Amino acid sequence: MNDESCAPIGIFDSGFGGLTVARAIVDLLPSEDILYLGDTARTPYGPRPLAQVREFTLQSLDWLIGQGVKALVIACNTGSSAALRDARERYPDLPIIEVILPAARKAAGITRNGRIGVICTAATANSRSYNDALAASPVNVITQVCPKFVPYVEAGITTGDSLIEVATGYLEPLKHQQVDTLILGCTHYPLLSGVISFIMGDDVALVSSADECARSTFGTLKRKGLLRSDNNQAVRRFTTTGDPAEFEGLGRRLMGGFVRDVEQIDLGVTV
């Protein structure tokens, strides 16, 4: 095992949602050190113009690079839609894993009727990144923007009548369009999968961009010779640009003991 493979995996999201990816990565790769950054001070990214999302995402990725990570995971569909190409040009020597292509591939592989729904933020929908990722597959893509979902998650609400009513408004049109596969095209949404699958019904397969991204992380690190093969007692650092106590409280509520000792960091830019 080389020294490089002992460095942490850097994981970025606009806020809390990327923790669904971090948790999936820890499940698959328990020996890996991870460094998580949630840009909670500026979340949500979804309603922002793509150029601004790109700027914020690259600032966050620069910070992770400065911490010496061995790979970057853009655990944010919105950030990936806006900045993936620029990130790959900016850090040509570093493996960069993202959420969109792995989820699109999985959905294209499991759909039976070729009707794939994508729920996501406005910025992800505007970028058409899922349409591009699925362009070569013989499928219809039906996109639904769900702007109220991220604020619900960031407020720690993942069930209840008001959320179910909002979700029904978003998801009924997809049911009428007879999608049989639904991509959760925002890493916050796996935390709402109880409500989403309750409304969509058992016949619709949910594809979590978080789970697919974790598998892609495993594959990429293995191919690059960067997978840890020892029994490392992993160090998992959680950082936020926002209020660390709030972040930790939300973590305790939604993810049990997974998130602890949250540190506040300064990106060195005006937020």
Ligand code: DGL
């Ligand atoms: N979790 C992010 C994503 O996957 C979006 C959240 C936001 O709007 O900031 O797209």
